[in-house]
Amino acid sequence: MSLLKIVLIFFFYVTASQHAFSQTTSYADQVRSLQESTGIKTANEYIDKTRDQILREWIAITEINAPSKQEQERAKYLEGLLRKYKLDIRYDSAGNLIATRKGTGAGPVTVFDAHMDTVFQPGLKIKATVRDGRVYAPGIGDDTRNIEALLATIRALDAASIKTKGDLIFLFTTDEEAGMTGAKQYTSDNKGKVDYYIALDGGYEGFTYAGIGINWYRHHFVGPGGHTRSRTPPYSATLPLARAISRIYELNVPSNPSSNLNIGMLGGSEVVNAKASDAWFTVDLRSTDNTVITDLEKKIADILQEEARRAGMVVKTEIISKSPSAVLPGNRDSRLVKIAEAVHRAMGFDPPIGNAGSNNSSAALLQGISSISTGAGPCSDSHALTENCEIEPLYKGIKKLVLLSVALAGLE
Numbered sequence: 521m522s523l524l525k526i527v528l529i530f531f532f533y534v535t536a537s538q539h540a541f542s543q544t545t546s547y548a549d550q551v552r553s554l555q556e557s558t559g560i561k562t563a564n565e566y567i568d569k570t571r572d573q574i575l576r577e578w579i580a581i582t583e584i585n586a587p588s589k590q591e592q593e594r595a596k597y598l599e600g601l602l603r604k605y606k607l608d609i610r611y612d613s614a615g616n617l618i619a620t621r622k623g624t625g626a627g628p629v630t631v632f633d634a635h636m637d638t639v640f641q642p643g644l645k646i647k648a649t650v651r652d653g654r655v656y657a658p659g660i661g662d663d664t665r666n667i668e669a670l671l672a673t674i675r676a677l678d679a680a681s682i683k684t685k686g687d688l689i690f691l692f693t694t695d696e697e698a699g700m701t702g703a704k705q706y707t708s709d710n711k712g713k714v715d716y717y718i719a720l721d722g723g724y725e726g727f728t729y730a731g732i733g734i735n736w737y738r739h740h741f742v743g744p745g746g747h748t749r750s751r752t753p754p755y756s757a758t759l760p761l762a763r764a765i766s767r768i769y770e771l772n773v774p775s776n777p778s779s780n781l782n783i784g785m786l787g788g789s790e791v792v793n794a795k796a797s798d799a800w801f802t803v804d805l806r807s808t809d810n811t812v813i814t815d816l817e818k819k820i821a822d823i824l825q826e827e828a829r830r831a832g833m834v835v836k837t838e839i840i841s842k843s844p845s846a847v848l849p850g851n852r853d854s855r856l857v858k859i860a861e862a863v864h865r866a867m868g869f870d871p872p873i874g875n876a877g878s879n880n881s882s883a884a885l886l887q888g889i890s891s892i893s894t895g896a897g898p899c900s901d902s903h904a905l906t907e908n909c910e911i912e913p914l915y916k917g918i919k920k921l922v923l924l925s926v927a928l929a930g931l932e
């Protein structure tokens with residue numbers, strides 16, 4: 521057999537046996553040739569030319585504090601900026617600001633979401649500072665970096681005269697930090713009208729395609745208490761608490777589906793010489809699969825009851841907060857995830873697919889809308905007054921969004 525023949529047979533074998541792989545390769549090819557197109561190159565050059573404007577605008581938006589449910593001032597400011605471009609602009613009943621860049625009508629509808637709200641108290645004076653290649657200000661990263669990335673994306677598309685087949689919807693949401701009510705309203709209003717939903721929140725080098733369920737509880741053991749010298753067992757309520765914690769940590773917490781369990785806080789008596797009448801601890805239980813959560817909840821409840829009975833006490837459980845996991849069957853193999861994967865690799869981010877996140881993407885997934893979450897730049901100390909971001913990578917993050925938007929909506 522000639523060498524050529526061997527090579528051909530091998531090639532045939534590889535292509536035939538890796539059909540799924542060839543699909544991925546073709547997305548990779550499509551994205552790479554798009555990346556080499558004049559339109560995308562012009563858009564990227566425009567981003568490089570307007571770096572200072574991007575940084576100034578990013579800071580100006582950050583300095584308008586926008587606590588959850590008090591986003592109006594920031595929304596008005598953004599609306600003023602958006603009015604300069606060719607967009608259809610409206611608000612919905614949740615106060616979300618929605619800007620649509622019309623496509624020619626023959627492609628999928630793609631939503632990019634960045635949330636306007638911050639976690640900082642009303643009235644906080646914010647003044648950004650720039651040093652050593654980083655910009656410091658509360659809220660600069662979460663989620664203002666992504667708001668700015670969307671504004672810069674719109675301008676870059678316009679500067680390169682890029683027309684897409686499908687509509688691009690730039691959605692500036694309210695109240696993400698306090699329950700995602702903005703995204704919940706938008707996705708329930710627009711269910712069936714949206715093909716892809718990209719929540720930009722955190723993230724840079726990768727993306728997630730499922731929402732993790734996060735459940736927080738405070739469990740109490742309640743007993744009679746008493747002085748150190750009192751001869752009553754029951755004991756201090758710390759005893760069943762200690763036994764329960766050690767047993768809970770022996771439970772099997774699966775890594776697939778991705779799940780976590782943490783006991784982060786505990787408390788009891790305020791003084792040394794009293795038995796605790798109420799000893800408590802918290803549980804942070806997470807999983808991408810709600811049946812794992814239900815199963816672990818039940819096992820934890822059984823342990824608590826057994827240990828309470830053993831010590832002659834009772835259990836009280838408070839639910840601090842619960843949000844269900846959001847996994848859309850088939851999303852892992854959807855066009856959105858395949859293209860997002862190809863775009864990240866084309867930008868040099870490899871491997872790009874990360875664990876499940878917890879953000880507005882969950883609201884979309886729970887409505888059955890194909891969704892991912894990613895972000896436009898690396899930042900640290902989110903939700904803290906020391907929050908800061910690297911400046912340089914944001915420009916690359918914006919280029920990633922330009923490429924992603926055109927790859928999804930289709931270049932006309």
Ligand SMILES: [Zn+2]
Nearest residue numbers: 662663721722
């Ligand atoms: Zn956020």
